[in-house]
Amino acid sequence: MTERKYRDEINKLTFEQAIHQLKDIVSKIEQGEIPLQDSLDQYEKGMALIKHCRDILQKAEKRIEKISKEEPPESEKGREDAEPLLGG
């Protein structure tokens, strides 16, 4: 039940966010900052986060896509040309 509760929320997280949350949960449980019942919930969330991270890592993309050049819109084009160099 609890895992299902967290799943949608967790699936939206980036790897970095997920591992950050995970570390947060681990240290909270380790320091006994949260009551037992909450820590059980947090434990399940932690395990779901670990699964999410593993899923990301196991997606071996190993491919290269090509970004095609996109002409900037006309309005920006003129400005682009005239854009002063930073601090120039």
Place this chain on the structure above:
Amino acid sequence: MGAAAYNGFRAMWLPLEGRSLEMFMQTQMQTRTKIYTVTQVNALIKEVLDTTLPAWITVKGEITDWKEHGSGHRYFCLKDEESVLPCAMWRTSFAKVKFKPANGLAVVVSGNIDLYVPQGRYKLIVEEMMPAGMGALQLAFEQMVRKLEAEGLFSDAHKKPLPKYPQRIGILTSESGAAVHDIADSVHNRWPCTRLYLYPVPVQGPGAAEAIAAAIADVNRRNEKLKLDVLIVGRGGGSLEDLWAFNEEVLARAICASRIPIISAVGHEVDVTVADLVADARASTPTKAGVVAVPNVEDVLSELVHQEKRLTGSMRARHDISCEYLRTVLASAVFRTPLLPVLNREQHLDDLAWDLGDAMRTIFIQTQKLMQDYREQVARIEPHRLLGRMMVELNELRSRSLAAVTRVLSGRELKITAGENRLAALNPRSVLNRGYSITTNKQTGQVVRTAADVRTDDLLVTELANDNLIESRVTTKIDKG
């Protein structure tokens, strides 16, 4: 020695040029008497070089075999198509060189030829070094670095932190070069879960810098959709001229302006470009891009395992502590013997009952004893004997009183009989026995004493002895009275 020795040398070697072997052998015999030490020979050569070569010589060549010694001195060779010239540059001279000499770099150097006697080797001792051919670019590079550095473009304040776990990486490089594969492999070997997006750009020639700068701006503008975590901008090794696009100001400013962190990966280890200086991080070559851009998946996996162990471990510990706490609570007297308070009171009650029983028994025993005492006292009194005595006395009194009464009664009886006799003599009816009678008027019931007591026709009753009665009627009254 000096000139004489020099002439001797010349005499020794000149015969080889055009003269007969015989003549040469002859000359040999003449000079053979003189024996030189190695040092003398080297010193002789040094003397010759010092006196015959110009003291200041300028040489153009390409640097090769460049060595930087710990002492700060530099040792290298200059070469051209056919020949190699060993060179040394002392620390104090090298300190004045503003650019970074490296293998393959064409330079113009000035100094003097010197022979190092202990080894019999000569070197060009370089005092000045200037880039050759690329001198203008080099100068431009140095000027650019100084300018941008003064503006603070290379300062850490401009450096954006790299994402720790990039999922989408943009690569800005040539589609045809080897760099794109070097970069892709170096990233994917360490971190296979990332997606790479190649933005093809020219990396050398006129307009390359502008094209790369435009690409960086384009990607930044479209990053809402592209969602790139980091960009790698680079190319493979080449001449300073080939890499020049990465030293141009327009690219430097585009890199600085990028909101997406940028890693530069240009040329070989030794090549440092302006792009490297301004980028948020630098990979020394395209093949090192992965090390800079992404973590090692193995490390991250073991970190995950570590976190998992900590999580389950701490959870288990937490659970154990709670269980232990529960056990402690359950082991407390309240739960172990919940009836204890009741039992305690029961025991108290028992004690009281016991005390009460004791008290009752004591009272009972005391009472019994008291009764016993009384019984004994009573027994000592002997009432039956007392009663017996009293009975005897009583009997005696009764017989005495009986005798007395009998005596009195006997006297009284005698008197009564005498009286009776007298009384009987006085009874009117006893007169009757002697012939007297008593007449009574039946109407009035009065004894008839005189004639006046009766009227004619009255009925009279006359009583005689032995209760005989006669009724008679008055017929005549004779009153004489």
